[in-house]
Amino acid sequence: MLGSQLRSRKPRILCLHGFRTSGEILKKMMGKWPDAVLEKFDFDFPDALFPAKGKSDIEGLYDPPYYEWYQVNKVECFNFEECIAYIEDYMIKHGPFDGLLGFSQVK
Secondary structure (H helix, E strand, O other), X not given: OHHHHHHHOOOEEEEEOOOOEOHHHHHHHHOOOOHHHHOOOEEEOOOOOEEOOOOOOOXXXXXXXXXXXXXXXXXXXXXXXXXXXXXXXXXXXXXXXXXXXXXXXXX
């Protein structure tokens, strides 16, 4: 029974947006993909845990709010463990997922 359920549903893809953007922005960007691709998958677009702490390169192109998965400077990475825990928890609560699509976090 479970095998037939898995074959009958679309593959679910967890989509993690890029640096200082959002799940909604990534969804809009991917909406430009061909329908022949989009209709074959079920995409999930969560927002990162942390509000952006600086200017987004997409201001003026897409409306806020903007988010970051974690913060980085030239020497250190901050809140990375919290980011991983958040994604793990999200996957448990909203999964299962069959794949992952990620857009660059670091500029």
